[in-house]
Amino acid sequence: MARVALFFATIMLFVVCLAQAGDGSALIIERCLGCHGMEKSCEVSTSDPDWWKQTVLRMVEYKTGLLSENEAAQVAFFLADKQQRTTLCSSN
């Protein structure tokens, strides 16, 4: 029984992660290409979540209402993941 619960918990976590990743990349494509290209984000090599959070918040400062607090966190979370960043950058 515990094993079944663990199995479903794992699946749920996986689905949630996928959904978050999807939202992050969709938001980036939708909101982050108005002033500069994807290369600004793709040239960055750091995966420091704090750096990304600060940077995304700086972008929101440049353009009020660019992202809600929640969306900014999603975008920063996405971009701080090297694998996600690479996937996004190689598809553009």
Ligand code: HEC
């Ligand atoms: C209102 C215009 C504008 C929008 C919209 C915008 N940016 Fe920027 N971005 C800039 C400017 C101007 C710079 C260069 C100055 C700087 O780094 O603050 C920049 C620089 C950057 C850098 C390089 C920072 C560094 O220190 O190397 C990254 C990464 C970046 N933007 C990511 C994003 C992301 C992610 C989004 C979407 C959430 C976004 N930008 C949306 C204007 C914008």
